[in-house]
Amino acid sequence: MRYIAAYAAGVLHRDLSPGNIMIFRDEDNALNIRYGMLVDWDLSKAVDQKNEHTAAHQDSRTGS
Structure with a gap:
């Protein structure tokens, strides 16, 4: 399953927003x-x- 590939590799995105999702x-x-x-x-x-x-x-971060 592609949608768990990053997590399975031990990585979290941490900046989910509509601008960070490309649909094609x-x-x-x-x-x-x-x-x-x-x-x-x-x-x-x-x-x-x-x-x-x-x-x-x-504790602190800046994202979109």
Whole structure:
């Protein structure tokens, strides 16, 4: 499953917003299916999946 690939690799995006999600359509696809891609990984952080609440914590940050 693509949508858990970053988390499975131990990375959290941490700046989810409509501006950071690119939606596109596969022109060759007869079903007109759209796909999304998460962009702008500047604030991403590695996460310890055993203790994810503290590993990705940051007291102050600025994002969109």
